[in-house]
Amino acid sequence: MKIETFVLERFFAKHEFSAQYLLSSSDCESLSMSELLNMADAESRGMWKDLRLGYTETPGHPALREAIAELYKGLSPEDVLVVVPEEGIFLLMQALLEPGDHVVCTFPGYQSLYEVARSIGCDVSMWAPDEAQGWRFDVRELPPLLRKNTRLLVVNFPHNPTGSLPDQETYASLVELVRQRGIPLFSDEMYRFLELDPASSLPPACEMDPRFVSLGGLSKSFGLPGLRIGWVATRDRGILDRMSRLKDYTTICSSAPSEILALAALRSRDRILPAQRARVQENLRLLERFFDSHSRCFQWNRPQSGSICFPRVEIVEDTFLFCETLVKETGVMLAPSRMFHYGDRHVRFGFGRDDLREGLERLSGYLDRLAGP
Ligand SMILES: Cc1ncc(COP(=O)(O)O)c(C=O)c1O
Structure with a gap:
């Protein structure tokens, strides 16, 4: 590759x-570590104390998947795959994309959101915000970017690096557009929970449509990047199955200590x-x-x-x-x-x-x- x-x-x-x-x-x-362990609930603290350092389950510890699923309305632990956040981007694109596919991605942005698609042989079109309008993304600019072979729309809100966040109405029209065209949405929500006005929080993509995929993780808003714990959440079990099979070639499973600390963090959110x-x-x-x-x-x-x-x-x-x-x-x-x-x-x-x-x-x-x- x-x-x-x-x-x-x-x-x-x-x-x-x-x-x-x-x-x-x-x-x-x-x-x-001590801050996190001090606020941990009794069960996670017990799991930490008795932890054996063997391999873990490929989809993630069942209790961790359950805690992650609680962040999303209508999702169950089976709709969650635990990954390193960056790994989630990599696996999702490997699972979904073929050479010659077309992808649209918010830009500027976190490089892997478009680079992994390019490395597969996809053509990527960029959807850029207007700096003069406060880095606003205009959904009216999206339809001309879409093609017959567009296989994925990749968005990242709250947006790295501009801090842009579409309003609810704009986001709803984006969702409607890709639904009409039958294009799955991959939504990088790594900065979720850091909305400066909580009322402006967007609904996670995985709640909005069974084909849409959300990427989440503990690196940004929780301040726990050293755990290297993130997840992909979607009701499309086929995608999760393909990603799990690919995960056998990246990390196989997550770090056992990180999973327990991640559980403690989610329960102390x-x-x-x-x-x-x-x-x-x-x-x-x-x-x-x-x-x-x-x-x-x-x-x-x-x-x-x-x-x-x-x-x-x-x-x-x-x-x-x-x-x-x-x-x-x-x-x-x-x-x-x-x-x-x-x-x-x-x-x-x-x-x-x-x-x-x-x-x-x-x-x-x-x-x-x-x-x-
Ligand atoms: C938008 C976005 N997605 C994904 C990641 C990857 O997160 P991690 O470094 O925890 O793998 C980052 C990290 O900066 C990011 O900014």
Whole structure:
């Protein structure tokens, strides 16, 4: 199999573990083992204590699948396959797509959402939002993108990297369109539960149609990327069966300790998620003040959801060079838009971490030196 380099992941590999301030990470502040175990319910704590480190069931631990199914109306544990989130994208596309198929995907975005399809030999058309309209995705632009051989529409809301979230009406018309055309929807919902206004949350795709597939996971809103636990949820058992057979060639089954910790986290979601949302809301206020006082440097669209945003940088021509110099001189890491195949004028900010204030102060000092106060 030939596939292009995942440029954003390589950029993170280069800087993530040496930069002092990660101002571009998309995940929320991570929990420690002891924090998680302290809030775990008695049953999960007992399972943790008695855990034997054997292989686990390919579809996922039954109790974990049950806890995941509870996140979706009308789904049962059999409608869930536990995967590493990134693995879910890979397996779904391998299961559904053939060379010569056509795919439409939200763009800019997480590279695997279109790159895996391309590596299979699919032609991918991009559905891009309008920056001048606050990164709004316009559903009227979708019909001309669809073809007779369009086999999949891939969307990611809340959207990485812009923080865009369609309103309910827009989303309903998208769903109606693909239903009419008989095209399955693959909805990457990794940033679900980080909607800044909970009333704006979209219904998960897997609830809306038996053929639609939702991708979820604990990496972003729960702040538990180190568990490497995610899932694919759909009432289309045929897709799950094909993905399970392919999973035998990737991970076979999930890590036993991670499954139990994931169960504990899901059962404690009423404590974890409000705390993460509060941090993101507080950090967004810091960001607002930061962008207000640096309006000469950035053109900013306030994100509607999630823990990331994608401002345009006004004072440099090449944000890749800007980010490389910034991290070298100040220890502050931002991700340039080149890592999203989206030119050299934007950067991605992430605002889910505890040390955002200190990182922004360091960045402010650098910008003042570069552009004048
Ligand atoms: C939109 C989106 N989907 C999937 C993933 C993959 O998640 P993970 O890194 O936990 O496998 C990410 C990670 O950044 C993401 O942003």
